[in-house]
Structure formats: structure tokens, C-alpha cells
Amino acid sequence: MTTVQKIKDIEEEMAKTQKNKATEYHLGQLKAKLAKLRRELITPSGSGGGGPGIGFDVARTGVASVGFIGFPSVGKSTLMSGLTGTVSEAASYEFTTLTTVPGTMTYNGARLQILDLPGIIQGAKDGKGRGKQVIAVARTCNLIFIVLDVLKPLVDLKILTDELEGFGIRLNKQPPRITVKKKETGGIQIINTVPLTKIDAGEIKAVLQEYRMTSCTVTIHEPDATVEDFIDVVEGNRVYVPAVVVLNKIDAISIEEIDLLYKIPNSVPISSKLWLNIDDELKEVMWKKLDLVRVYTKPKGKQPDYTQPVVLRRSKCTVSAFCDSIHKDIKRDFKNAMVYGTSAKHSRGQKVGLDHVLEDEDIITLFKK
Ligand SMILES: Nc1nc2c(ncn2[C@@H]2O[C@H](COP(=O)(O)OP(=O)(O)OP(=O)(O)O)[C@@H](O)[C@H]2O)c(=O)[nH]1
Ligand SMILES: [Mg+2]
Structure with missing residues (x-):
């Protein structure tokens, strides 16, 4: 049977199964099985040339x-x-x-x-x-x-x-606020800081069973987390x-x-x-x-240059990333930086190090050693 056929069968079975206390475990298992089959389908099978995987090769430019x-x-x-x-x-x-x-x-x-x-x-x-x-x-x-x-x-x-x-x-x-930490022994422990409204312990265990994870700590901070959210975290490649x-x-x-x-x-x-x-x-x-972050450079003693911001992605917008995007060697001589704008503690600016996280339209002056 092909993977697509297996997926179809499971989807049909799920459609036939009413969700209630007695079927929850079974449905959890089916959903996990489905996720695993879907992964098989989208993972490059290694056929043909052994290139860098599926997709078209395009040179990536821009921020x-x-x-x-x-x-x-x-x-x-x-x-x-x-x-x-x-x-x-x-x-x-x-x-x-x-x-x-x-x-x-x-x-x-x-x-x-x-x-x-x-x-x-x-x-x-x-x-x-x-x-x-x-x-x-x-x-x-x-x-x-x-x-x-x-x-x-x-x-x-x-x-x-x-x-x-x-x-x-x-x-x-956003990624669901759920973590799953594997342990050597001790079975399954579920810690939730929010009430579980759309998922219960039975479903969580069914999914973990399907993934052969017998000992782990599951922490749920996500309000209204669903089985799908949980499977996404276990699968991990979303x-x-x-x-x-x-x-x-x-x-x-x-x-x-x-x-x-x-x-x-x-x-x-x-x-x-x-x-x-x-x-x-x-x-x-x-x-x-x-959600990009524009940072304007202000040379010491001069006005900021508003014409050419350094643009960073939100996931990587530290002073360190700012330096890297200008030149790979800038950090070698870095002493500290003066930042003005939303991310600065004071309106007159803040002296910061490489770990400081910048905000959109901040102004920065770098100081060398
Ligand atoms: N009326 C109208 N026609 C449009 C509009 N935009 C595109 N078209 C027409 O729709 C047809 C298809 O446009 P394409 O831009 O080639 O569409 P595509 O999505 O790139 O198509 P594929 O490359 O085949 O996937 C062309 O005849 C366009 O002139 C629009 O805003 N209004
Ligand atoms: Mg086209």
C-alpha cells in the first residue's frame, strides 16, 4: 500500500470515529500516525542525483x-x-x-x-x-x-x-508553548500552567506511545492547546x-x-x-x-543616516547581528555601542553590548576598542 493510500485510510477512519472519552486515545493515536506518514511523504526519498533535497535551486538574496x-x-x-x-x-x-x-x-x-x-x-x-x-x-x-x-x-x-x-x-x-523533554526512566509526567481545554492526558499519552516515547516530561503553557499542536511539537520540523x-x-x-x-x-x-x-x-x-527591524547608523558626532538603514529580521536583531550584517570583521574591534530609540532604557540613549536586542528605527553608534 502506498503512503498516500495509508493516509487516506486513516483519514477515513478518523472521519468515522466520533470524538468522546472512549475514543480519545484512539484518535490521538491516529493523528500521530497521520503526522508520521505525512513526514514520510515530504521527506526527500533520495532518488535521483542526491541533490540538496526537494525544491528549486534559487540563489537567495535580500534580508x-x-x-x-x-x-x-x-x-x-x-x-x-x-x-x-x-x-x-x-x-x-x-x-x-x-x-x-x-x-x-x-x-x-x-x-x-x-x-x-x-x-x-x-x-x-x-x-x-x-x-x-x-x-x-x-x-x-x-x-x-x-x-x-x-x-x-x-x-x-x-x-x-x-x-x-x-x-x-x-x-x-506562533509555535505552541509546549515542551517535551525526554528522560531515561520515570514514565510520563504532564505539567500544565494553563487549564487543558482541548487536549487531555489520554490523548497526550496516545501520541507519545505512537512515537515510542515512554519517559518524558511534557510542559504545556499554551492556552487551548490541541492534539495537533502537541504533535507539531513532537514532530519538531514545523x-x-x-x-x-x-x-x-x-x-x-x-x-x-x-x-x-x-x-x-x-x-x-x-x-x-x-x-x-x-x-x-x-x-x-x-x-x-x-516584522523587520530598521537600524540607522549614527557616526560619532554626526547626524544619523536615515537614507540607508541596516535591516534585520526580528529573530536576529541583536547588536551582534547588526555588526555582522555590515562586515564580518567589525566585531573584532567592538568595545560597546550607544543606542537611541525604543530599545534604549533612557531617552538620552543607552550604552550596550553585543547581546542587546534592537528595535525598529533604533539609532546606533559603534565604539571601537
Ligand atoms: N482581470 C484581471 N486579469 C488579470 C489580473 N492579473 C492577471 N490577470 C490575467 O490573468 C492571466 C494569468 O496571469 P499570470 O500572471 O500569468 O498568472 P500566474 O498565476 O502567474 O499563472 P501560472 O504561472 O500559470 O501559475 C493573464 O492573462 C493576466 O493578464 C487582474 O488583476 N485582473
Ligand atoms: Mg506565473
């Missing part, structure tokens, strides 16, 4: 990348070409784009890489079409644009979200990526219909053909979602 995911002909390439000036062929036939086309754009002083990806089809996560490669690239992006045709947004959004989820991508979500739902082709519908679309969370209606709502709204939403 952050935005990947476009969508069905064929929704207008991904038209949008990408307009944003970057890079020509990615657009046409009225499906699957115009067959590989990843990279382009760059600059916004608020940050160089961003835009990745136009081939259209995907339903079943991508199960190996259909080029979807597996496309989603593998999406996994490595700092932001995903889910591009939809406004004429049928909801059904498509559900399918695409499922495809990405199936690949271990969690959209607009990526948490922000996403914007781009509703394209609004030129084809009425104003009243556009108003309804605003109800879709994290969405921005646009027209890439007529270039509507992109410069004022889409780019701004993109910027907010990327």
Missing part, C-alpha cells in the same frame, strides 16, 4: 523573502513583475511559470526577494504536479502570499491552506510563517462584492492588472507581516 503560492492563472507573475520590474512571463494559459523566478524589490530601505512560483494543484502535498517542489520553497520563505482569484476565493483558500499545512507549514501562527491572502482581479467584480471580501482574515483585495490597492495597501501589509 527576507516573499513566496507566491496559488493556483495557475490567478495572476502571480503579473503581480511579481509589477513589484520587482523582473519580467516573469504572464499569460492566459495555465502553468505559464514552470520554475521559481526570483526578483527583488526595495521597500522602506529593505531589499526583499520575491519568489514567483509555479501554480500548484490540489494534491500537491501528496506528490501531484510540481506542488511538492513549490511548497518546499514556500517553507523557506519569510512570508507567503496566498494569491487567489476573487471569483472563487474561499474554496481555493481552504485547499491551499491544507496543502501548506500538510507540508508542515503553519500560517499566521515552520511558522506569516501569510497574506492576496485577492487578485478585483477589477472583474463589483464594489459590493469587494466589501464582502474584506471579511477574510489577513486579506488584501488587489488588481495586479490595473495596479489597484498595491502600493498603498498590499505593500504596507507585507511590511507589517515581515
Whole structure:
């Protein structure tokens, strides 16, 4: 039996099983089995050339990348070409784009890489079409644009979200505050600092049993944690990526219909053909979602340079990372730094070391030994 068939069987069994006290353990087990099979499906099998794994090879540039995911002909390439000036062929036939086309754009002083990806089809996560490669690239992006045709947004959004989820991508979500620590002996201990409303000890044990983890300490700080959250932590290879739902082709519908679309969370209606709502709204939403940190350099005794910020990602925005992004040797002569702005304790600035965490629009002066 193929992995896809095994997954289908389990999904069918889950659909048939009502959730109650008596079936909780069994359902927990099934969900864990499913997660393991899904992993098999997305792990490169080693066939062919032994390259660096699935995905398209693209040289990565810029401080952050935005990947476009969508069905064929929704207008991904038209949008990408307009944003970057890079020509990615657009046409009225499906699957115009067959590989990843990279382009760059600059916004608020940050160089961003835009990745136009081939259209995907339903079943991508199960190996259909080029979807597996496309989603593998999406996994490595700092932001995903889910591009939809406004004429049928909801059904498509559900399918695409499922495809990405199936690949271990969690959209607009923070990693659950759950830890699992293995022990030599002692069985399973569960510590929860919040009430468990959507998961119980039986389900946790069922999952751990499935992963042959007989002795460990589970700590749950996440309110309303679910079995799915718990499995995500046990599996450990999930990526948490922000996403914007781009509703394209609004030129084809009425104003009243556009108003309804605003109800879709994290969405921005646009027209890439007529270039509507992109410069004022889409780019701004993109910027907010990327959550980048701009740091202005102020040479000693001079005014800060506001024209060229050093842009860092939130996950790596210490003074140390700031130095590295200017030049790899800067830290050798580093004595300390003076920081002004949100991250500084005082309005007159704060003297800090390499570990200091910077905030957006901080100003920094470096001092050498
Ligand atoms: N009416 C309208 N048509 C658009 C818009 N954006 C793109 N199109 C048209 O839709 C068709 C497909 O556009 P592409 O940009 O090639 O779409 P794609 O998503 O890159 O398609 P694939 O590469 O095949 O996945 C083209 O004929 C475009 O001119 C829009 O905002 N409004
Ligand atoms: Mg295209």
C-alpha cells in the first residue's frame, strides 16, 4: 500500500470515529500516525542525483523573502513583475511559470526577494504536479502570499491552506508553548500552567506511545492547546510563517462584492492588472507581516543616516547581528555601542553590548576598542 493510500485510510477512519472519552486515545493515536506518514511523504526519498533535497535551486538574496503560492492563472507573475520590474512571463494559459523566478524589490530601505512560483494543484502535498517542489520553497520563505482569484476565493483558500499545512507549514501562527523533554526512566509526567481545554492526558499519552516515547516530561503553557499542536511539537520540523491572502482581479467584480471580501482574515483585495490597492495597501501589509527591524547608523558626532538603514529580521536583531550584517570583521574591534530609540532604557540613549536586542528605527553608534 502506498503512503498516500495509508493516509487516506486513516483519514477515513478518523472521519468515522466520533470524538468522546472512549475514543480519545484512539484518535490521538491516529493523528500521530497521520503526522508520521505525512513526514514520510515530504521527506526527500533520495532518488535521483542526491541533490540538496526537494525544491528549486534559487540563489537567495535580500534580508527576507516573499513566496507566491496559488493556483495557475490567478495572476502571480503579473503581480511579481509589477513589484520587482523582473519580467516573469504572464499569460492566459495555465502553468505559464514552470520554475521559481526570483526578483527583488526595495521597500522602506529593505531589499526583499520575491519568489514567483509555479501554480500548484490540489494534491500537491501528496506528490501531484510540481506542488511538492513549490511548497518546499514556500517553507523557506519569510512570508507567503496566498494569491487567489476573487471569483472563487474561499474554496481555493481552504485547499491551499491544507496543502501548506500538510507540508508542515503553519500560517499566521506562533509555535505552541509546549515542551517535551525526554528522560531515561520515570514514565510520563504532564505539567500544565494553563487549564487543558482541548487536549487531555489520554490523548497526550496516545501520541507519545505512537512515537515510542515512554519517559518524558511534557510542559504545556499554551492556552487551548490541541492534539495537533502537541504533535507539531513532537514532530519538531514545523515552520511558522506569516501569510497574506492576496485577492487578485478585483477589477472583474463589483464594489459590493469587494466589501464582502474584506471579511477574510489577513486579506488584501488587489488588481495586479490595473495596479489597484498595491502600493498603498498590499505593500504596507507585507511590511507589517515581515516584522523587520530598521537600524540607522549614527557616526560619532554626526547626524544619523536615515537614507540607508541596516535591516534585520526580528529573530536576529541583536547588536551582534547588526555588526555582522555590515562586515564580518567589525566585531573584532567592538568595545560597546550607544543606542537611541525604543530599545534604549533612557531617552538620552543607552550604552550596550553585543547581546542587546534592537528595535525598529533604533539609532546606533559603534565604539571601537
Ligand atoms: N482581470 C484581471 N486579469 C488579470 C489580473 N492579473 C492577471 N490577470 C490575467 O490573468 C492571466 C494569468 O496571469 P499570470 O500572471 O500569468 O498568472 P500566474 O498565476 O502567474 O499563472 P501560472 O504561472 O500559470 O501559475 C493573464 O492573462 C493576466 O493578464 C487582474 O488583476 N485582473
Ligand atoms: Mg506565473
